[in-house]
Amino acid sequence: MKITHLLGIGAAAFAVAACTTNPMTGRKSLQIGTLNPQITSSAVQQYQQTLKESKVVTGAQAQMVKKVGNKIKTAAEQYYASIGRSADLSGYQWEFNLLQDNQMNAWCMPGGKVAVYTGILPITKDETGLAVVMGHEVSHALAGHGNERISQAMVAQYGGALLGSTISNAQWSSVFQQVYPVGSQVALLKYGRTQESEADEMGLNLMAIAGYDPRQAIPFWQRMEASSTGARQPEFLSTHPSPGTRVGDIQKDLPKALEYYKRAGGKV
Numbered sequence: 001m002k003i004t005h006l007l008g009i010g011a012a013a014f015a016v017a018a019c020t021t022n023p024m025t026g027r028k029s030l031q032i033g034t035l036n037p038q039i040t041s042s043a044v045q046q047y048q049q050t051l052k053e054s055k056v057v058t059g060a061q062a063q064m065v066k067k068v069g070n071k072i073k074t075a076a077e078q079y080y081a082s083i084g085r086s087a088d089l090s091g092y093q094w095e096f097n098l099l100q101d102n103q104m105n106a107w108c109m110p111g112g113k114v115a116v117y118t119g120i121l122p123i124t125k126d127e128t129g130l131a132v133v134m135g136h137e138v139s140h141a142l143a144g145h146g147n148e149r150i151s152q153a154m155v156a157q158y159g160g161a162l163l164g165s166t167i168s169n170a171q172w173s174s175v176f177q178q179v180y181p182v183g184s185q186v187a188l189l190k191y192g193r194t195q196e197s198e199a200d201e202m203g204l205n206l207m208a209i210a211g212y213d214p215r216q217a218i219p220f221w222q223r224m225e226a227s228s229t230g231a232r233q234p235e236f237l238s239t240h241p242s243p244g245t246r247v248g249d250i251q252k253d254l255p256k257a258l259e260y261y262k263r264a265g266g267k268v
Helices: 002-017 033-053 060-082 118-124 127-142 145-164 169-179 183-188 193-209 214-227 243-263
Strands: 019-021 028-030 095-099 106-109 113-117
Touching (some): 028 145, 033 095, 033 106, 033 113, 033 169, 060 095, 060 127, 106 127, 113 118, 113 127, 118 127, 127 193, 127 214, 145 169, 145 193, 193 214, 193 243, 214 243
Parallel strands (some): 095 113
Antiparallel strands (some): 106 113
16 A cells, blocks of 8 residues: 555656646646657657558659648747747657558657548648648647657556656557557557647647648538548547537637738738
């Protein structure tokens, strides 16, 4: 009992020490900063493995993915520079690839490794729709959502052992694989509703800073919803916000995003 109690106290103290504040949304989350190099290294390995196992597309559509990705990247760099936080992005190694796959999906690994599946392109329709997707996925990485999930898993499993840095490589690998499954199955990564909503908000701002009309996020998510099949779970059982909640939140976030869009030369 005493050992368990002490571990609980240690984990709680560690959680306080590892609290991180998102500079764009203000949300606080548990993120163990010392894990970032390990997470990035593992993410690069997973990304390279995924590219080996997948058909990497070239041509006009792939170039569009790279173009939009680089504009979102530049927007992030501009924003972080404007608040004196450029150092936050120093460890990012950006890469944008289009993969042949019918899944309507895209993802961004910690450190800036992005994959877009061809299956989502009919839903995005154009650069602006693609900017909604890539802004959202890049925001997951910028917000440290991978670190947050790994940190939560490690504290839950190992508690106060983290304070003594006694987590083995095997234990680390086990936790990472839980959050980022091997190879192409990384696409199955699921974030919580709070993280998804935060990525929506950040992505809206990033696409606007990049010069894409953030108002187009609403019709994109409506198209995505229309393309879904099967019965939808109630929102409290889903990792994603319900369509109505998502659109409502985007509408609340639009005024701020439109200010960024206006500064970027967009017509409001």
